[in-house]
Amino acid sequence: MPLSFSTASLIFFHMELALFAIWNHIRISEAAHRLDFDRSLIEKGIGMAEDQELQAMGVVLTALQPLGPDERKRVLTWAAQKLAIDAAVATTTAAKVEQKPVHTAKLDFSTDTIANIIGASSGPDLIIAAAAHLHFALGKATFSRHELASQMRAAPSHFKSTFINNLTSYLGGLTRADRLRLSGNDIYALSNKERQALEARLAAAE
Numbered sequence: 001m002p003l004s005f006s007t008a009s010l011i012f013f014h015m016e017l018a019l020f021a022i023w024n025h026i027r028i029s030e031a032a033h034r035l036d037f038d039r040s041l042i043e044k045g046i047g048m049a050e051d052q053e054l055q056a057m058g059v060v061l062t063a064l065q066p067l068g069p070d071e072r073k074r075v076l077t078w079a080a081q082k083l084a085i086d087a088a089v090a091t092t093t094a095a096k097v098e099q100k101p102v103h104t105a106k107l108d109f110s111t112d113t114i115a116n117i118i119g120a121s122s123g124p125d126l127i128i129a130a131a132a133h134l135h136f137a138l139g140k141a142t143f144s145r146h147e148l149a150s151q152m153r154a155a156p157s158h159f160k161s162t163f164i165n166n167l168t169s170y171l172g173g174l175t176r177a178d179r180l181r182l183s184g185n186d187i188y189a190l191s192n193k194e195r196q197a198l199e200a201r202l203a204a205a206e
Contacts (some may be wrong), residue, residue: 005120007144009090010019028118063075068137068192070141070189071181071192074142074181074183074184074189077184078182079186081184081185105204107136107202108136108137108138109133109136109202109205110154110155111132111151111154112154112156114133114198115155115157117201117202117205118132118198118201119160120155123162123166123167124173124174124179125158125162126155126159127152127163127170128174128198129155129158130148130149130151130152130155131143131148131180131188131190132190132198133149133151134147134203135190135195136198141189142183142188142189143187143188144187145171145186148167148188149164152164175188179191179193179194180194
């Protein structure tokens with residue numbers, strides 16, 4: 001029995017609805033799959049970033065553990081400057097480091113006296129004498145190039161004007177020899193081994 005026009009139209013209408021439902025289901029499934037895939041990539045990326053941060057933290061912690069508070073502060077300050085990190089980070093870190101006074105009365109020698117004690121005979125020797133006076137007598141953990149030059153001039157029996165002309169070269173040599181540590185832009189400190197050696201010699205001279 002042939003179908004009427006209305007019956008055929010109704011059947012085609014239901015077929016179209018079924019096809020639309022199937023097509024819509026496929027689209028939703030594909031979208032969900034893409035969403036899961038994107039979420040997986042994001043989570044993987046976050047995980048990788050966290051792993052890299054943890055690895056970097058581990059390296060930094062391992063490197064800083066053997067150092068003293070002042071050395072850690074200098075390293076963190078240097079890293080902040082090199083990496084252009086907000087200065088507030090270095091300032092906050094430095095503020096948390098307990099500052100212990102280094103002044104002791106028995107080591108309160110002038111630069112000229114220290115130069116005599118260590119037998120200073122060159123520009124680098126006088127720089128070390130100046131650094132020792134700034135560290136032990138004035139209690140300064142770090143000091144500037146200008147402060148070193150000023151203290152060198154305060155030892156007239158050892159000072160020569162050529163020492164100032166060669167100051168950059170002398171400071172570079174002392175830093176490479178690990179007698180001084182560069183802790184900032186033209187900011188220096190005695191290295192641990194140099195500080196300990198000077199402390200012993202100055203204490204013995206008292």
